[in-house]
Amino acid sequence: MSQNTFKKKIKQGSTPGGKKKTLFTLIEEKLNVTGLLGEGIPVKFGPPFFFAAFLAMIYIWSNHRADNMIRKIEKMQQEVEDLRADVTTLEAEYMLSSKQSEVAKKIQPLGIYEIDEPPIKIKYKK
Numbered sequence: 001m002s003q004n005t006f007k008k009k010i011k012q013g014s015t016p017g018g019k020k021k022t023l024f025t026l027i028e029e030k031l032n033v034t035g036l037l038g039e040g041i042p043v044k045f046g047p048p049f050f051f052a053a054f055l056a057m058i059y060i061w062s063n064h065r066a067d068n069m070i071r072k073i074e075k076m077q078q079e080v081e082d083l084r085a086d087v088t089t090l091e092a093e094y095m096l097s098s099k100q101s102e103v104a105k106k107i108q109p110l111g112i113y114e115i116d117e118p119p120i121k122i123k124y125k126k
Contacts, residue, residue, distance in 0.1 A: 100114075
């Protein structure tokens with residue numbers, strides 16, 4: 001049987017297997033994270049950090065939703081303005097076409113003419 005042995009330590013400054021440095025190793029070297037935090041982040045800072053991150057996410061989501069709602073409202077207001085203008089135009093055309101002179105012009109090709117004299121009143125005597 002084989003025995004348990006310790007792994008050989010990698011020399012500092014060299015990368016394992018001759019691979020290139022990753023983005024995270026470069027960031028760690030440039031920011032000197034171990035100098036600021038020691039060997040790691042204390043566990044007691046976890047819950048307040050996650051709570052603050054959760055509140056930030058809610059704030060971002062709320063702003064995003066409000067912006068979308070404002071865009072929708074502005075789009076609907078523009079659509080209402082366009083429809084209002086269309087209705088006004090249609091009403092004006094309808095009022096013009098329902099005038100007596102316009103109706104007479106439209107029915108003239110059918111052979112129906114407007115009466116020029118007033119109607120006669122018929123009186124019935126008992």
